[in-house]
Amino acid sequence: MKNQLLKYGALVTVVMALLSGCSSTGTETDTAGAGTSVPSSQVSTGSVSTEGVTATTLGTDTAVPRVFYFEFDRAVLNAESTAALRLHAEWLHANPVNVRLEGHADERGTREYNMALGERRANAVRDFLISEGVNGNLLEVISYGEESPASLDSNETAWALNRRVEMK
Amino acid sequence: MRKIGFLLSVCVLVTCWLPSASAEFAIEITQGVDNPTRIAISPMTLGGRALPEDISKIVSADLDRSGLFSSISRQNMLSFPARENDVYLRDWRVLGAEYLVVGDVTDQGGSYKVTFSLMEMAGGRKLFTKAVDGKAAQLRDIAHHISDQVYETITGIPGAFSTRIAYVSAIPKNGKMSFRLMVSDADGARERLLLASDEPIMSPAWSPDAKELVYVSFETGRPAIFRQNLATAAREQLTNFRGLNGAPSWSPDGRKLALVLSKDGNPELYTFDLITRKFTRLTTHFAIDTEPNWMPDGKSLVFTSDRGGAPQIYKLTIASGQVERLTFTGSYNARPRLAPDGRTLVMVHRDKGDFHIASQDLVTGDLRVLTQTYLDESPTVAPNGAMLIYATKQGSKGVLAAVSLDAGVKFLLPATVGDVREPAWSPK
Structure with missing residues (x-):
């Protein structure tokens, strides 16, 4: 675990370097889609995506999972998820990003x-990160319910992949 | 690096009618009553000239779809009477017809007038003669009106053929889903696009006057409740809270919405007054409270809660705040909808691991499983209380299906493209 943490810490430095190079990431919802007549959101998102950065810097061997899986109708984190979230918490504590x-x-x-269930799962991740010292103001919870499945198939394997929280 | 923010491609359309040929559902009746009533609908023409819509074909299809009727094919008919006086009873008795509908169409300079009669073959007597008129674009409405009159006279139950269905379709696009909010006639014809978005659209619900819809759209990057007028396309975002903004249900008096917000920590039921713009919190419980639906008297709501450990259906009396559990059979009962009688509750019910649609009599407490299809959800009852439409799966594709409240009649409405889900039957 200690060794893993150190590795993660080193990678975090790389991530930070990359992040600082693209700090102009948009934080407002973009409503300029073609032919829209959509009222713009009154809530500023305040979120910065680190997706893509981690994919290229963490690599497959040492990648700390950013997707956490759950049992049917449950929102309890498994041991694998809590281990990964401790590493994320460590990093986020030192590097507060949204x-x-x-x-x-x-x-x-x-x-x-299922919208409520998706939210309950994301809240479980949020609460765990907060309990590990992460500032709750950095964490935004959004539930997609069953509307945005990772797998479009209709079987046990697909369902297991779809009961998840994604950290972005 | 991925551009954050939400590249929206949302369009609101009001006059966009899709080609009717691709829009109609192909109805596949999977179960009807044992001895459906044999009825013949004589072709209705303008003095022998075909109309832009084949009225008698639409009426036949409507009545067949109810499962209570079996219409006689036109090619077997021996004569095509347009008026009562032209009817030779033996031409119809020999085909086993119990009822006959004839109709005479006249052109009134820009509109059509259809004078139609329903005749009972056994006694050879006329049950009614009525007239209806409309423009060429309203010929389908005229046909559904005739179906309603015939159905009500023979069965004693008002017809629901002139109603509409709202639903969501999801179409794969560049490896992602693209969402559409649609409205069609109850037979799937005249499908109309109301909203297209690259972000999810869900939970459409009708206003009691059937002129507006409320629904949830993720177009702002998070779920929000919107209201949209069907005729004008005027559209308004009603909620924008942190967390869930979902499950809107319009009160019977049209003044309020019941909805779900989780802004204070977990999902709770609220009402939103459309006039005063005031939110009133109705539930206070650490469990999930969601999917409210108004009782017809507007004084109470049924809703889903897992406060007992698993999702079950409860009733909330608004004035007193009193909550009463309604379902006790099965480990998962959710998304209640009331039939217009206020006595029959329909819901998603898990039975031995499978999700089906069930009904429960609120007086006797008896629960009955109505469907045997796969992953059934989102039941919505016709305004006449005779049938419900629900969403199900055929393979991995979402389709709509219908079942009568007595489970005697079943049919599928396969979609031509994409996944079809979350039907909402218009209240009129």
Whole structure:
């Protein structure tokens, strides 16, 4: 664990360097899509994506998972998730950036209940990070319920992949 | 680096009618009653000239889809009477027809007038003669009106053929889903696009006057409730809270919405007064409270809660705040909708691991599983209480299906493209 933490710490430095090079990342919702007549959001998102950076710098061997999986109708973090989240918490504690926690459910059950379930899962991740010392103001929770599945198939394997929280 | 922010491609359309040929659902009746009533609808023409829409074909399809009727094919008909006086009873009795509908169309300079009669073959007597008129674009409305009159006279139940269905379709686009909010006639025809978005659209619900919809759209990057007028396309974002903004349900008097917000920590039911713009919190519980639906009297709501450890259906009396559990059969009962009688509750029910649609009589407490399809959800009852439409899966594709409240009639409405989900039957 200690060794892993050190590795993660080193990678974090690289991530930070990359992040500082692209600090102009937009933080407002972009409503300039073609042919829109959409009222712009009154809430500023205040979120900065680190996606892409981690994919290229963490690498497959040492990548700390950014997706956390759950049992059906449950929002309890498993041991693998808490181990990964401790590493994220460590890093976020030292490098406070905004993080978006997207909660998801599988297609079974009703859509609005699954919205609530996705939120409960993302809250479980948020609460764990806070308990590990991360500033809660950095963490935004959004539930997608079953509306944005990782796998479009309709079987146990797909459902297991879809019951998740993604850290972005 | 990925550009953050939400590249929106949302368009609101009000006059965009898709080509009707691709828009119609192909209805596949999978179960009907044992002895459906045999009925013949004589072709209705303008003095022998075909109309832009084939009224008698639409009426036949409407009645067949109810499962209670079996219409006689035109090619078997021996004569095509347009008026009562032209009817030879033996031409119809020999085909086993129990009822016959004839109709006479006249051109009134820009509009059509259809005078139609329903006749009972056994006694050879006329049950009614009525007239309806409309422009060429309203011929389908005229046909559905005729279906309603015929259905009500024979069954004693008002027809629901002139109603509409709102639903969401999801179409794969560049490896992602693209979402559309649609409205069509109850038979799937005249499909109309109301909103297209690259972000999810969910939970459409009708206003009691059937002129507006409320729904949830993620177009701002998070779920928000919107209201949209069907005729004018006027559109308004109603909520923008942190967390869930979902499950809107319009009150029977049209003044309020019941909805779900999790801004204070976890999902709770609220009402939103559309006139005073005031939110009132209704529930205070650490569990999930969601999917409210108004009782017809507007004084209470049914909703889903997992306050007992698993999702079950509860009733909340608004004035007193009193909560009462309604469902006790099965480990998962959710998304309640009430039939217009206020007595029949329909819901998603898990039975031995499978999700089906069930109904429960709120007086006797009896629960009945109505469907045997796969991953059934989102039941919505017709305003006449005879049928419900729900979403199900065929393979990995989302389709709509219908079942009568007595489970005797079942049919599928396969979509031509994409996943179809979350039907909402218009209240009128």
